[in-house]
Amino acid sequence: MDNKAEPRLEDQSQPQQERLFYLEFRLYFLGHANRSDLQLRFGLKESSASRDIALYKKLVPNNVVYDYGIKSYVPQPSFVPLFAYTGTQVLTALTHGFGDDYAGPKFPEISSEAPSQAPLPFIPTLAAITRAIHKEKSLTVNYYSEEVGEKVSTIVPHSLIDSGNRWSLRAYNRGAERFEDFVINRITDVQDCNDEPTVDEQKDADVLWNQIIELNLKPHPSLAHPKAVEREYGMRGGVLKMTCRAALRSYLLRQWRVDTATSPATAGQGYQLWLDQ
Known part of the structure; x- marks a missing residue:
């Protein structure tokens, strides 16, 4: 036996x-x-x-x-x-391609295309940012914004954000004295500061980042066949309940092109989803 x-x-x-x-x-x-x-x-x-x-x-x-x-x-x-x-x-x-445990080329198993792929971050810039996040240090960056053009800012980054059409980072902006999002590819120069952030500059102090909210998404009322959208998004009872960080709410709603109006838009505007508020 x-x-x-x-x-x-x-x-x-x-x-x-x-x-x-x-x-x-x-x-x-x-x-x-x-x-x-x-x-x-x-x-x-x-x-x-x-x-x-x-x-x-x-x-x-x-x-x-x-x-x-x-x-x-x-x-x-x-x-x-x-x-x-x-x-x-x-x-x-x-x-x-499968796995990340070796430096050789990765080969896909299934053919696919991603026409909406976000522009990838510049590697040297990304490396400086991820080092600062991992080591919990500040950075001085030259940043181009649409409002003021190029500006030098000292920031304390804590997380990366993939919004679907671009890569950003979440950081405390010492000049503005608040947490903000920065598009990585708009950063033109990075300098390590190596000073440790204060308590108010750390991720735990980012209220909107740490606040989890619930969104109730429904098929848009203008759709002739809402069941198609219910099936596509895996809705239950005609509602898709999603949770996300409050800081990322606008990214999610914009990426999914959700109608956020209290009174839903009329037919012909291309919405699939409506935010039930």
Whole structure:
């Protein structure tokens, strides 16, 4: 009688879990996986890749079956994921390449296009900003605004913001004595100050950043077939309840082109969503 305990995922090492995750990812989202996939990705020997597959089959015995026609494992109808996945994680891996643990080129698994992709930040500027955020230091920047043109400001950055059409940073502006958003690509020069922020300049003091608000979005009343929008946005009971930081409210509503008027606009203005206030 074999009393050996069955393997458990939580008992496996981190590298082992990463290999199992990659194996399942290919099974789940690409429909097949084999030893060669593991060998190519992780530089394994054939015997090591075989052991990984055998371990996966022990952990979830009803998930895969070997297809001799394509010489790969394929998911069974009874497939239940061993790992949890997020939409962002999956789409990034599929469209930009899987993983970030090596410096080689990343190759997408699925063809995709992003016509509305935001301009990417200039790398030297971004590096200076992220260093300041991580080390909790201030920066002196030359910044171009639409109102006053170029101006020198000393700021204390604490977070990056992807608004959908541009990258910004959230920071305390010492000159204005308030927290503001700065578009990263409008910064033309960065100088490290290396002084530590005061309590009033730190992220915990940014009231609008730390305040979480709820938005109730509904299909726009002008739509002839609101069920289409309910389905697209995964609404329940005709309402999409969203939470966001108060500081980011305008970004979200603008990116999704939400009608925020108390009285909804009439047909013909292209709104899909209306903010129920």
